[in-house]
Amino acid sequence: MSDEHPGLPLITMSTGPQPADFTDVRTTNLAVVLRFVRQHAPCSRADIAASTGLNKATVSSLVADLIDRRLLRETGLTEHRIGRPATQLVLDGSPYAAVGMEVNAGHLTVIVVDLAGTRLLSWRRAFEPADATPGKAVSTVAALGRRALAKLHRDGRQILGLTVAVPGPIDATGTVVMSPSLGWEQVNLRDTLTGALGKPAFPVAIDNDATLAATAEYRYGPHAGTANLVYLAGQPGIGAGIIAAGRPLRGHRGYAGEIAHLQVNPAGSPCDCGRTGCLTGYTSVDAIIRRTIGEPVDDLEAAVDDLLRHARAGDAAVLAALEEAGHHLGAAVAALANLVDPEVVLLGGYLATLAPWLLPPAQHRLDHLAVGPGAARLLASTLGHDAAAMGAAAQVLDQVDAGRLPHPG
Amino acid sequence: MSDEHPGLPLITMSTGPQPADFTDVRTTNLAVVLRFVRQHAPCSRADIAASTGLNKATVSSLVADLIDRRLLRETGLTEHRIGRPATQLVLDGSPYAAVGMEVNAGHLTVIVVDLAGTRLLSWRRAFEPADATPGKAVSTVAALGRRALAKLHRDGRQILGLTVAVPGPIDATGTVVMSPSLGWEQVNLRDTLTGALGKPAFPVAIDNDATLAATAEYRYGPHAGTANLVYLAGQPGIGAGIIAAGRPLRGHRGYAGEIAHLQVNPAGSPCDCGRTGCLTGYTSVDAIIRRTIGEPVDDLEAAVDDLLRHARAGDAAVLAALEEAGHHLGAAVAALANLVDPEVVLLGGYLATLAPWLLPPAQHRLDHLAVGPGAARLLASTLGHDAAAMGAAAQVLDQVDAGRLPHPG
Numbered sequence: 001m002s003d004e005h006p007g008l009p010l011i012t013m014s015t016g017p018q019p020a021d022f023t024d025v026r027t028t029n030l031a032v033v034l035r036f037v038r039q040h041a042p043c044s045r046a047d048i049a050a051s052t053g054l055n056k057a058t059v060s061s062l063v064a065d066l067i068d069r070r071l072l073r074e075t076g077l078t079e080h081r082i083g084r085p086a087t088q089l090v091l092d093g094s095p096y097a098a099v100g101m102e103v104n105a106g107h108l109t110v111i112v113v114d115l116a117g118t119r120l121l122s123w124r125r126a127f128e129p130a131d132a133t134p135g136k137a138v139s140t141v142a143a144l145g146r147r148a149l150a151k152l153h154r155d156g157r158q159i160l161g162l163t164v165a166v167p168g169p170i171d172a173t174g175t176v177v178m179s180p181s182l183g184w185e186q187v188n189l190r191d192t193l194t195g196a197l198g199k200p201a202f203p204v205a206i207d208n209d210a211t212l213a214a215t216a217e218y219r220y221g222p223h224a225g226t227a228n229l230v231y232l233a234g235q236p237g238i239g240a241g242i243i244a245a246g247r248p249l250r251g252h253r254g255y256a257g258e259i260a261h262l263q264v265n266p267a268g269s270p271c272d273c274g275r276t277g278c279l280t281g282y283t284s285v286d287a288i289i290r291r292t293i294g295e296p297v298d299d300l301e302a303a304v305d306d307l308l309r310h311a312r313a314g315d316a317a318v319l320a321a322l323e324e325a326g327h328h329l330g331a332a333v334a335a336l337a338n339l340v341d342p343e344v345v346l347l348g349g350y351l352a353t354l355a356p357w358l359l360p361p362a363q364h365r366l367d368h369l370a371v372g373p374g375a376a377r378l379l380a381s382t383l384g385h386d387a388a389a390m391g392a393a394a395q396v397l398d399q400v401d402a403g404r405l406p407h408p409g
Numbered sequence: 410m411s412d413e414h415p416g417l418p419l420i421t422m423s424t425g426p427q428p429a430d431f432t433d434v435r436t437t438n439l440a441v442v443l444r445f446v447r448q449h450a451p452c453s454r455a456d457i458a459a460s461t462g463l464n465k466a467t468v469s470s471l472v473a474d475l476i477d478r479r480l481l482r483e484t485g486l487t488e489h490r491i492g493r494p495a496t497q498l499v500l501d502g503s504p505y506a507a508v509g510m511e512v513n514a515g516h517l518t519v520i521v522v523d524l525a526g527t528r529l530l531s532w533r534r535a536f537e538p539a540d541a542t543p544g545k546a547v548s549t550v551a552a553l554g555r556r557a558l559a560k561l562h563r564d565g566r567q568i569l570g571l572t573v574a575v576p577g578p579i580d581a582t583g584t585v586v587m588s589p590s591l592g593w594e595q596v597n598l599r600d601t602l603t604g605a606l607g608k609p610a611f612p613v614a615i616d617n618d619a620t621l622a623a624t625a626e627y628r629y630g631p632h633a634g635t636a637n638l639v640y641l642a643g644q645p646g647i648g649a650g651i652i653a654a655g656r657p658l659r660g661h662r663g664y665a666g667e668i669a670h671l672q673v674n675p676a677g678s679p680c681d682c683g684r685t686g687c688l689t690g691y692t693s694v695d696a697i698i699r700r701t702i703g704e705p706v707d708d709l710e711a712a713v714d715d716l717l718r719h720a721r722a723g724d725a726a727v728l729a730a731l732e733e734a735g736h737h738l739g740a741a742v743a744a745l746a747n748l749v750d751p752e753v754v755l756l757g758g759y760l761a762t763l764a765p766w767l768l769p770p771a772q773h774r775l776d777h778l779a780v781g782p783g784a785a786r787l788l789a790s791t792l793g794h795d796a797a798a799m800g801a802a803a804q805v806l807d808q809v810d811a812g813r814l815p816h817p818g
Contacts, residue, residue: 024462025441029434053433169781177781228661240748244658244665251653251750252637258747258780263740267676275778331672335744338667339649341660369684371667372578372586 031403033062037072037089044086070095091116097157100392102165103141104235105181109389110148129182142196159202161396165209165388167237169254174206181237209233210257211248212391213348214241219394221383223344230342234351236285264328282328285350292318322357329358330365337370346381355380440812442471446481446498453495479504500525506566509801511574512550513644514590518798519557538591551605568611570805574618574797576646578663583615590646618642619666620657621800622757623650628803630792632753639751643760645694673737691737694759701727720766731766738767739774746779755790764789
């Protein structure tokens with residue numbers, strides 16, 4: 001034994017272990033009550049008090065506030081316990097709408113839900129960002145957004161927020177740092193879109209498409225509530241959306257999950273990015289098509305149909321390319337398993353379309369390379385091409401649930 | 410446009426986006442006040458009310474409770490503002506102690522701090538788990554723990570908790586799933602140690618050494634408060650401790666950060682684990698020694714000294730092995746950068762000792778393979794071999810700060 005230094009100060013702490021949470025306690029408690037009702041409705045004020053530890057007078061005051069804001073309402077139902085009946089509460093939210101959009105190569109999507117997550121509107125249109133400057137492309141996005149907002153205004157809905165899903169890393173200012181799929185670099189989508197929508201009172205947010213699709217899986221998918229979950233977008237650009245301990249993992253610069261250029265084969269072929277052996281060079285649907293059917297890929301949908309036809313017909317070259325794609329996908333997911341340890345990894349977009357061929361070799365390689373038993377299960381997503389837009393709308397609801405409440409009126 | 414389905418329910422949500430937090434609101438608020446004083450002491454009750462949004466009567470009641478528990482105390486100091494003087498509050502915690510231990514190949518460490526993080530005790534002794542059965546090794550750990558606890562009892566300290574750092578994944582029951590460094594597999598350290606300490610009233614926890622060292626960096630190191638930070642342990646086993654958005658990343662099974670067997674070279678040499686081209690086969694200090702000075706490594710400290718001597722003397726074979734170790738380390742950190750996106754990656758343990766040779770090739774490879782500008786900075790940790798034990802003690806304080814308060818007594 002050595003080095004006994006009683007009283008020696010252990011370097012001064014500069015920050016605590018928790019994110020700062022010295023915000024308004026009443027707002028926090030309003031959000032606690034709202035989330036409780038979301039999960040347990042119908043329920044009474046007494047139920048809320050019993051489960052949250054808030055005293056009954058506080059709960060009554062918080063509930064009154066939430067009813068004023070039309071986030072909760074009383075139902076006619078009463079629950080007769082011993083003693084007197086208790087009025088039941090449910091989510092209201094009838095005057096509200098949460099708007100999710102997705103901008104991607106090939107399509108624009110708008111999905112609108114109410115506070116309870118019921119879908120109010122779902123639009124999809126063709127979109128080729130490569131045919132336009134970023135400025136023109138953003139105008140197209142804004143026009144579709146304005147059209148959805150106009151319809152919601154006509155229906156008497158108050159907008160809780162609008163979030164846009166974009167493939168690529170997004171920085172804290174809502175700037176799309178780079179998006180090879182869209183051909184965008186340093187496009188400040190949040191500011192431009194906020195301007196084009198006439199500086200609305202509701203918040204406009206931009207987020208990564210894979211992260212938002214993972215949010216949709218976490219809230220609505222068959223694996224909802226899986227605290228450690230990854231969504232692998234392939235729309236056609238590959239990106240991972242990571243939910244870790246129930247929260248989106250973003251990283252320091254918003255680059256978490258940028259798996260497309262993970263090096264899976266140091267001795268592999270050169271990638272357009274200047275590196276060698278990147279995952280996307282083997283596993284993205286356009287790479288598979290280029291390596292089998294040939295380039296250029298003018299019409300991706302038609303080319304994918306063609307690829308599927310060849311695969312189903314047993315075309316040896318196509319099956320070999322899909323096998324190799326799955327093999328390298330397995331290595332990339334093994335890196336995720338060893339570094340992030342998700343329980344479930346869901347293949348989305350065109351990766352879901354190709355899942356019957358990709359999954360067996362990918363799971364085999366994953367099982368070989370991942371450390372320890374019970375590493376991630378690799379499955380196809382069932383949310384379809386809407387996942388990112390659904391997640392964008394869900395993110396607006398998440399922010400309400402976290403305490404960013406609309407004002408009464 | 411298509412697919413307009415007003416009123417179509419978006420699949421029912423099974424869980425909300427937030428971890429359940431319907432715990433006792435008073436406990437939460439006690440923790441809010443405690444953390445505020447930790448960060449802003451000396452401060453007045455009015456300061457707390459102004460910054461937290463809690464009303465003054467609630468703050469007075471919470472402060473009285475924290476003074477009763479001897480977590481806060483009033484100082485003689487008063488702050489004269491306009492009007493009347495305000496009594497100032499500071500952390501007390503003089504009766505308390507948080508105990509951190511580290512079990513590793515080569516040494517056992519105990520570090521004890523008080524509530525403010527001031528070091529009360531620091532012991533280190535030699536420990537060769539390979540010389541004993543896991544049962545005997547755990548007895549040695551318990552004996553050192555009992556000795557530290559006995560000293561703290563004599564000093565009149567109440568123990569807030571004891572956390573033990575172990576190299577390897579730990580499951581939710583406190584079982585060390587596997588630890589090649591210790592030669593342990595499925596060792597339920599928490600239950601065994603709790604028994605050997607006579608089932609104490611304070612909580613006993615087991616956690617991964619790299620995760621705890623990252624916690625120490627986050628709380629006390631020169632990069633304290635860096636929300637996305639990785640500590641790469643090399644003690645000598647390699648493991649990554651990941652802090653993401655200010656919280657430890659653990660993953661589904663506790664395997665997050667198991668970077669030792671990340672495949673960095675699919676065409677590489679076979680690893681003892683049955684895979685090929687694992688990071689540890691190039692970059693762990695014992696692998697470097699085996700490949701240069703030769704095996705077996707009986708006395709690691711002496712062998713590392715020998716390695717350093719050769720490196721400083723410009724031994725070409727040693728320098729080539731260190732260069733290759735750094736090259737593969739860069740690839741592994743690039744995978745971390747692309748998947749988790751930390752701001753800073755700190756080399757700890759023997760990796761810190763070898764940092765002068767490892768860092769240049771590792772940063773070079775990282776910069777080439779990581780996507781986007783401004784990927785992680787790779788640096789040597791300055792916390793030394795105590796980092797994991799410091800983090801273990803800090804984790805006990807984190808739990809107090811999060812609301813697990815000692816009872817008045």
